[in-house]
Amino acid sequence: MSSIGPKLRQLRQQQRLSLQQLAVKADVSAAAIHKIERNDMVPTITTLLKIAAALEQPVGYFIDHDEDPPELATMTTAGHRAKVFTPHRGLHLAGISGPYAQFRGAAAVATVDPGASSGAKLLTHPGEELVYVTEGAMVVDIAGNRFELAAGDSLHFIGDQPHHWANEGAVPARAIWFALRDK
Template sequence: MTAAPPETRSSGDPRSGGTAAWEPIVGAIGPKVRDLRQQLGLSLQQLAQRSGVSAAAIHKVERGDMVPTITTLLKLASALERPIGHFVEGADAAPVAAHVPADARPAVRSEIEGVDLDGISGPPERFRAAGAVATVAAGAGGRARPRPGEELVLVLEGTLDFEVAGERYTLRDGDSLHYPTDRPHSWSNSGSAPSRAIWMSVPEA
């Protein structure tokens, strides 16, 4: 595609047909709201209760389907503990990385009894990899259906037993295991105490 001559590129004049200077700033509001909500470990419903803004409206703001009014933005800023200027700074000021403080790790839903997960990764809308600190009770375990991707596990405390495509591994403090998830795999805590591990999952691109 041929680049437009300099004189025809947007200068902020709506008659130019280009992108106005304020559009990137407005477009960054939704991602900033979403990132802060997730950093604080809040669901849409929880933020709605805090702010007095409906969950449906917040969802539209985060997706960029709705530009919030000043009143709505003030309510969200207060609930997210940020000055309103945080949301209307230049688009370049939006964080590139996702910071998850240790005391604000969001709880991740676990379908396996005896497993608690605290999220450590950024929002799934921006990142492919997902990670959590897993606390696995003694006797707990699971078997996963093969699916494209990879997993990486680092044991922090205790032991975990894995079977990947018929191969058996026992991981203890400091041990790690990296394996493709497109092969049959299972794991369990056969010890007498809970185990803690960092569990990373990367789906196929």
């Protein structure tokens, strides 16, 4: 548990987020985040889930032990894709990349249910995203520009631009979704 605070502080600073910015993004008070970073408070699982989602990390990143040196490469077989947590209803992610803590990028096979979206609040975050639609269709709005993606289309964008995604169709959409965080 003592590794949660330092990992949280390091990740927040890597993403160039102030305590207040992370508080707004995670819907957790800045005071609580500060206490967690200093190991003055152990977060509840709900709080840790909110913070992990805001920082685009699996909860395991904060609680896994890093006693062994990181692997140079990670292979993910088709039958062993880890489920990736997402707060968005109707979005199902199966990881196809190595641990996000070890690498600067993470990728997943995404299934987006009909009618699912990123919600009413526009998303912004450090880093980049690349979405490659393999089946169905998706709509992505970036800074007021609407992009309609069909199977075979891709969209690469900077994450600090306000953005929103949705499946406005009647069938599930599938995509390879790649996120690259800032250094």
